[in-house]
Amino acid sequence: GLALILVGQGCQKENKQITLGFSQIGAESEWRTANTKSIEESAKAAGIDLKLSDAQQKQENQIKAIRSFIAQKVDVIAFSPVVETGWEPVLREAKEAKIPVILTDRAVDTKDDSLWVSFMGSDFVEEGRRAANWLVEKTKDQKDPVNIVELQGTVGSAPAIDRKKGFEEVIKDKPQFKIIRSQTGDFTRAKGKEVMEAFLKAEGKNINVLYAHNDDMAIGAIQAIEEAGLRPGKDILIISIDAVKGAFEAMMAGKLNVTVECSPLLGPQLMTAVKDLMAGKQLPKRIVTEEGVFPMETAAQEFPKRKY
Ligand code: GZL
Numbered sequence: 001g002l003a004l005i006l007v008g009q010g011c012q013k014e015n016k017q018i019t020l021g022f023s024q025i026g027a028e029s030e031w032r033t034a035n036t037k038s039i040e041e042s043a044k045a046a047g048i049d050l051k052l053s054d055a056q057q058k059q060e061n062q063i064k065a066i067r068s069f070i071a072q073k074v075d076v077i078a079f080s081p082v083v084e085t086g087w088e089p090v091l092r093e094a095k096e097a098k099i100p101v102i103l104t105d106r107a108v109d110t111k112d113d114s115l116w117v118s119f120m121g122s123d124f125v126e127e128g129r130r131a132a133n134w135l136v137e138k139t140k141d142q143k144d145p146v147n148i149v150e151l152q153g154t155v156g157s158a159p160a161i162d163r164k165k166g167f168e169e170v171i172k173d174k175p176q177f178k179i180i181r182s183q184t185g186d187f188t189r190a191k192g193k194e195v196m197e198a199f200l201k202a203e204g205k206n207i208n209v210l211y212a213h214n215d216d217m218a219i220g221a222i223q224a225i226e227e228a229g230l231r232p233g234k235d236i237l238i239i240s241i242d243a244v245k246g247a248f249e250a251m252m253a254g255k256l257n258v259t260v261e262c263s264p265l266l267g268p269q270l271m272t273a274v275k276d277l278m279a280g281k282q283l284p285k286r287i288v289t290e291e292g293v294f295p296m297e298t299a300a301q302e303f304p305k306r307k308y
Helices: 030-046 059-071 088-096 124-138 158-171 189-206 215-227 245-252 267-278 296-305
Strands: 004-007 010-013 019-024 049-054 076-079 101-104 118-121 146-152 177-184 209-212 237-242 258-261 286-288 293-295
Touching: 019 030, 019 059, 030 049, 030 215, 030 267, 049 059, 059 076, 059 088, 076 267, 088 101, 101 267, 118 267, 124 158, 124 177, 124 209, 124 237, 124 258, 124 293, 146 158, 146 189, 146 215, 158 177, 177 189, 189 209, 189 215, 209 215, 215 237, 215 245, 237 245, 245 258, 245 293, 245 296, 293 296
Parallel strands: 019 049, 019 076, 076 101, 101 118, 118 286, 146 177, 146 209, 209 237, 237 258
Antiparallel strands: 004 010, 258 293
């Protein structure tokens, strides 16, 4: 028979396979695809039965998926919340069903943080600071104004809010730097290109720098800049975040100046956390991923080592 020992936050299950319900945001970017791959591969390696759903970047689909995981009585629920707010009701249902919830990648903004047991992911404010600090260093001998256009991530998402916050924190007391246009490109290449076309029409040669909240929007914008007859990486400096393969290829082609790493490889940490939880261990409330900054100059030597 099954030995069921009720301890701590979860049930300790001897020899029963753990079932994990994961609500993934979508497949909007190279980063997201690598993140999904990491979760699927790690679940397999850990012998965890993974039920992964793709929400096509819609919050209501994530809420539906979480409700279905509750109905299926999975052991643990994990998800990457597409936006920060609107989660209390469904998280309360999970709590009432005694199913622990782990947040990965993006955080939620809930008053009651007992609704989730742990949040693992990057420090997006720090990523924004790193992006701005690279620009301040790059232009330190320049006296002219530095006009920046900004492609924001998904409206209301933790990375979009915090990457903007970190970047502005660094430039707020440096009047030389001005964000002259800022709009969401929803983290996709297509939207990034479309919005950059609009920026170029409105501001043209007045743009010195593009700050994109992810590499996919930067890559879309690079196409728009070239179609406008300008040289990306030279006429317009480009700073982006994620450090996916596409960014290294753009840097090696001289079209992107720097990418700030944001690791999608959260799978192994997530499966360890799930197993610890089921063994009745306490999880840290916050697990931060370690990351670096990759400028164009080191792209060729770093590229072969990249895992996503
Ligand atoms: C960041 C992640 C963001 C990536 C984008 O952790 O939530 O979502 O930066 C992805 O590429 O779409």
